[in-house]
Amino acid sequence: xxxxxxxxxxxxxxxxxxxxxxxxxxxxxxxxxxxxxxxxxxxxxxxxxxxxxxxxxxxxx
Numbered sequence: 001x002x003x004x005x006x007x008x009x010x011x012x013x014x015x016x017x018x019x020x021x022x023x024x025x026x027x028x029x030x031x032x033x034x035x036x037x038x039x040x041x042x043x044x045x046x047x048x049x050x051x052x053x054x055x056x057x058x059x060x061x
Contacts, residue, residue, distance in 0.1 A: 002030055 010026050039045060046054070 002027070002034055006030060 007027060007030075010030060011023065014023065014026070
């Protein structure tokens with residue numbers, strides 16, 4: 001989960017003029033990174049060969 005401080009820092013890092021879409025994209029990216037890091041900590045990851053196998057199935061559909 002993202003912290004309020006992390007969101008505020010993201011807003012501060014944006015240029016003076018920005019669109020709401022840009023802000024939402026950055027927040028969504030941060031959330032996805034946080035989820036991935038948490039999954040990595042709890043060993044919810046795939047090996048390279050498992051990932052390749054899943055990608056094959058997805059790309060062949």
